[in-house]
Amino acid sequence: MxxxxxxxxxxxxxxxxxxxxxxxxxxxxxxxxxxxxxxxxxxxxxxxxxxxxxxxxxxxxxxxxxxxxxxxxxxxxxxxxxxxxxxxxxxxxxxxxxxxxxxxxxxxxxxxxxxxxxxxxxYTVEAIAIIYNKDLVFEAPKTISELEELAFEASDDEVVGLIYAVGDFYHSAPFILGRGGYIFKETAAGLDVTDIGLNNEGAVAGGNLIKSW
Missing domain, CATH: 3.40.190.10 (Periplasmic binding protein-like II)
Incomplete structure (x- = not known):
């Protein structure tokens, strides 16, 4: 399995x-x-x-x-x-x-x-997923740009278009790691704790994306 x-x-x-x-x-x-x-x-x-x-x-x-x-x-x-x-x-x-x-x-x-x-x-898998309201969004976004566009369209005085636990790194990590950021560098010998990738170009880009929201 x-x-x-x-x-x-x-x-x-x-x-x-x-x-x-x-x-x-x-x-x-x-x-x-x-x-x-x-x-x-x-x-x-x-x-x-x-x-x-x-x-x-x-x-x-x-x-x-x-x-x-x-x-x-x-x-x-x-x-x-x-x-x-x-x-x-x-x-x-x-x-x-x-x-x-x-x-x-x-x-x-x-x-x-x-x-x-x-x-x-x-024995099992755990992952983060986007959950969307089909009464407000008819098709799940495939890109970050689509996500932002749909979130803006759905937002009004009563509805928040996008919400997640931004202060929890577990939920923010995809936007940072997906752009090339990392916590510790992975090597053949294991994690290199002296090589921290939270201030590289990808991590900064991901952080700025989150900040823009």
């Missing part, structure tokens, strides 16, 4: 088949799928799987407290941007082998890698 994610399954240091039991922390949304996988796993390997529901926003903080004491789960379902912190603290183990790795987007596997090691298995 070719799937990219901002969410993953992290393998934890305490994983031990000696206990013949695996504990998974997951938020509510993933539990139905995990229950089916757990049943198949138990049938194939005879190892019990216990899935514990934890609020997504609490998983990392609870794990950071439990793991150093040798407690907590063997596997967690969490976000790819947790990997660096957990790996640096020695709280997760690399995945030594991923079957059918070529069926995943490289960018997904890169997102869950740190120091040349893969720490998580991506």
């Amino acid at each position: 070719r799937k990219l994610t901002a969410v993953l399954v992290l393998l934890i240091v305490m994983l031990s088949f000696v206990s013949a039991k695996l504990v998974i922390w997951s938020s509510e949304n993933q539990i139905p799928a995990l229950e089916k996988l757990a049943a198949d796993f138990e049938s194939d390997y005879g190892i019990q799987v216990e899935i514990q529901q934890v609020n997504f926003g609490d998983i990392k903080s609870k794990f950071l407290t439990a793991a150093p004491a040798g407690e907590g789960p063997d596997i967690i379902v969490g976000a790819h941007d947790w990997v660096g912190e957990l790996a640096i603290n020695g709280l997760i183990e690399p995945i030594p082998f991923l079957p059918e790795a070529d069926q995943y987007y490289d960018v997904a596997l890169d997102a869950f890698s740190y120091g040349g090691n893969l720490y998580g298995v991506p």
Whole structure:
């Protein structure tokens, strides 16, 4: 399956088949799928799987407290941007082998890698999308110019033609990165934190575009 994610399954240091039991922390949304996988796993390997529901926003903080004491789960379902912190603290183990790795987007596997090691298995994709009101806009814009034109046409005293969380870099990033800006330079050896691309020509152009709105 070719799937990219901002969410993953992290393998934890305490994983031990000696206990013949695996504990998974997951938020509510993933539990139905995990229950089916757990049943198949138990049938194939005879190892019990216990899935514990934890609020997504609490998983990392609870794990950071439990793991150093040798407690907590063997596997967690969490976000790819947790990997660096957990790996640096020695709280997760690399995945030594991923079957059918070529069926995943490289960018997904890169997102869950740190120091040349893969720490998580991506299973879904998250992206930003434009949502438009078909009563006001009959066809989605294909370019920024079309977006601006349609936004102006739809605007009046009661309707705002374009609105988004401009102060959240996650939502503003496409307009900056799409023009050649970047946070840290990507190299074959990983991110070069000494090469920051938030003041290059593309980043400035994207920032000026946002400012013009």
